[in-house]
Amino acid sequence: MARVVIIGIGHGVFGRRSDATVQELAFEAFRAAIEDAGIERDLIDASVIGSVPEYHKQRSLSGVVQEYLGLNPKPVWLTEVACASGSAAIRTAWMSIKAGVHKVVAVVGCQKMTELTTPEILALMGRVGEVQWESIFGTTFPAYYAMFAQRHMHEFGTTHEQMLQVAVKNHHYGSMNPCALFQKEITMEKALASELVATPFNVYDCCANADGAACVILADEATAKKLSKKTVWLDGMGAATASMSVLRRPDLVGLPSAQEAARVAYAMAGVKADDINVAEVHDCFTIAEIMAYEDLGFCKRGEGGKFIEERRTYIGGKVAVNVDGGLKSKGHPIGSTGVSMTVEIAKQLRGEAGERQVPGAGVGLTHNVGGIGQYTFVQVLRRE
Amino acid sequence: MFKWFGKVNFSPYTKVSDFAQHLKDGRLMGSRCKKCGATSFPPRADCGKCLSGDFEFVEISGKAVLHTYTKIVAAPTGFEDVVPYTVGVVDLKEGGRLLAWIGESIAEKEIKIGMDLQVVPRIFEELEEIKVYYSLEKPGTTWGRASEGGAA
Numbered sequence: 022m023a024r025v026v027i028i029g030i031g032h033g034v035f036g037r038r039s040d041a042t043v044q045e046l047a048f049e050a051f052r053a054a055i056e057d058a059g060i061e062r063d064l065i066d067a068s069v070i071g072s073v074p075e076y077h078k079q080r081s082l083s084g085v086v087q088e089y090l091g092l093n094p095k096p097v098w099l100t101e102v103a104c105a106s107g108s109a110a111i112r113t114a115w116m117s118i119k120a121g122v123h124k125v126v127a128v129v130g131c132q133k134m135t136e137l138t139t140p141e142i143l144a145l146m147g148r149v150g151e152v153q154w155e156s157i158f159g160t161t162f163p164a165y166y167a168m169f170a171q172r173h174m175h176e177f178g179t180t181h182e183q184m185l186q187v188a189v190k191n192h193h194y195g196s197m198n199p200c201a202l203f204q205k206e207i208t209m210e211k212a213l214a215s216e217l218v219a220t221p222f223n224v225y226d227c228c229a230n231a232d233g234a235a236c237v238i239l240a241d242e243a244t245a246k247k248l249s250k251k252t253v254w255l256d257g258m259g260a261a262t263a264s265m266s267v268l269r270r271p272d273l274v275g276l277p278s279a280q281e282a283a284r285v286a287y288a289m290a291g292v293k294a295d296d297i298n299v300a301e302v303h304d305c306f307t308i309a310e311i312m313a314y315e316d317l318g319f320c321k322r323g324e325g326g327k328f329i330e331e332r333r334t335y336i337g338g339k340v341a342v343n344v345d346g347g348l349k350s351k352g353h354p355i356g357s358t359g360v361s362m363t364v365e366i367a368k369q370l371r372g373e374a375g376e377r378q379v380p381g382a383g384v385g386l387t388h389n390v391g392g393i394g395q396y397t398f399v400q401v402l403r404r405e
Numbered sequence: 406m407f408k409w410f411g412k413v414n415f416s417p418y419t420k421v422s423d424f425a426q427h428l429k430d431g432r433l434m435g436s437r438c439k440k441c442g443a444t445s446f447p448p449r450a451d452c453g454k455c456l457s458g459d460f461e462f463v464e465i466s467g468k469a470v471l472h473t474y475t476k477i478v479a480a481p482t483g484f485e486d487v488v489p490y491t492v493g494v495v496d497l498k499e500g501g502r503l504l505a506w507i508g509e510s511i512a513e514k515e516i517k518i519g520m521d522l523q524v525v526p527r528i529f530e531e532l533e534e535i536k537v538y539y540s541l542e543k544p545g546t547t548w549g550r551a552s553e554g555g556a557a
Contacts, residue, residue, distance in 0.1 A: 139479075140480070140481060140482045140485070141482055143479060143480070143481040143482070144481035144482040144483065146481075147481045148415065152415035152416055153415070153416045153419065153447070154447040154503075154504065155504045156411075156413075156415055157410060157411025157412065157413060157414060157415070157538065158411070158412075158490075158492050158504060158505060158506055158538070159412070159413075159477065159480055159481055159483070159484030159487065159488075159490065159492075160477075160492060160504070161477060161479065161480070161481055163479070164475050164477050164492060167475035168473040168474065168475050168492075168494060169473070171473045171474060171475060171518065172472065172473040172518065175473070175518045175519075216478075217476075217478045218478055218479050219475045219476065219477045219478060219479065220475050220476045221475075222475075266447075267494065267502075267504075268447065268494065268501070268502035268503065268504060269502070273472065273473055273494070
């Protein structure tokens with residue numbers, strides 16, 4: 022079957038964007054992607070919005086975005102699977118092209134989170150746990166991942182310092198990313214001294230809420246070859262789920278949805294974990310990146326802590342991970358994050374990542390997790 | 406009366422509503438499918454194995470082992486007045502898991518993954534309206550003893 026191709030990428034500035042509405046944020050990323058693709062807007066057959074609607078005052082976001090991007094009367098729809106909404110949007114665009122329904126589809130991840138206060142966001146995010154049996158105890162999103170961290174420490178001897186080494190790495194690369202919310206290096210001393218959130222996590226274990234948008238334009242192979250020279254191939258598309266309630270998971274040291282999505286994506290693309298040169302993984306919390314190394318097969322279960330300690334995920338290591346700064350440094354506008362990951366991998370495979378370029382990157386991966394691993398999407402992308 | 410369950414309740418209507426009445430009376434209940442016998446905690450009305458909707462409540466002992474925990478300092482809306490609090494996930498002796506606050510019978514420095522715990526039905530005694538929950542306490546802790554201390 023014909024391959025699906027990324028022909029354009031665009032990324033807005035992530036941060037506390039009190040200067041813009043959500044559709045204005047979407048426009049920034051969309052305009053950049055159209056200019057990057059070098060195509061006329063009229064060529065776009067449809068668009069898919071990745072966003073989580075509860076955060077916006079505007080109801081039915083797709084409508085206002087589609088109008089503002091000037092894409093009426095073309096069809097638009099929204100995908101929502103919490104923090105994986107962006108990758109879900111890419112998947113439905115990919116499906117529509119694979120099915121031959123559309124030839125060129127714009128995927129826009131856009132989110133404005135700061136219309137709500139931090140306690141409101143904590144309450145909303147905590148309710149991605151099961152509300153009937155868990156949220157009644159005031160669970161929060163950091164608390165869930167913190168419980169995975171505690172169990173990981175208990176079973177494998179992973180240390181809090183190893184977790185914070187993820188933060189130090191991601192802030193290091195984030196300092197080179199002009200679209201990131203935090204563009205500053207941090208030290209281990211500073212990370213260790215930051216305020217407690219939920220044991221063992223302190224502030225530097227957690228990503229920050231943010232506003233922002235990212236966009237990719239996908240096309241079928243024949244159309245892409247006519248329109249563009251800057252092609253990146255979307256060759257492996259894995260998606261999987263796990264129970265909503267963490268009480269019904271087999272264990273609390275990894276994400277079964279990520280393991281399954283990776284298996285599917287690797288098989289579809291015909292690659293192994295060892296073939297990946299550069300990866301974007303869902304580091305909403307530091308432990309999440311360590312579990313991602315293990316779930317994706319970059320290292321063995323239980324060895325993720327050692328893997329970061331030995332700097333194996335820096336550029337020049339076994340596999341470069343989150344060299345755009347990750348969620349940790351970019352901030353996490355939840356519906357945009359998956360699209361942001363794909364933009365970065367496309368940039369890396371095109372060799373356009375500047376001072377954070379992974380030399381010779383030919384195969385890349387994205388790992389976008391919704392909630393506490395209820396949903397995971399894994400993409401394998403190729404330069405050729 | 407499932408609206409009784411939890412300091413803040415998000416799902417007052419459910420097919421396992423009687424769970425909260427049992428809890429108020431000091432009984433912790435799981436569910437058993439009347440058709441295939443599959444058991445579950447948390448209880449569920451519709452069998453995840455055979456899809457039957459015919460279930461019954463079965464009392465469980467509340468004996469449990471701590472699987473993991475965290476002390477929450479940054480609280481969501483509705484929980485600001487009880488912060489900080491520690492939530493634990495336990496493996497229940499009869500199977501299944503439960504998430505709850507670790508109660509006042511256990512000092513913070515005593516908390517250890519793998520420790521034995523007892524799930525104890527509780528009532529928020531300082532609240533006028535009926536609010537029930539359960540907490541994780543030292544083995545041997547009874548309903549009356551634990552509730553003397555008020556909320557966790």
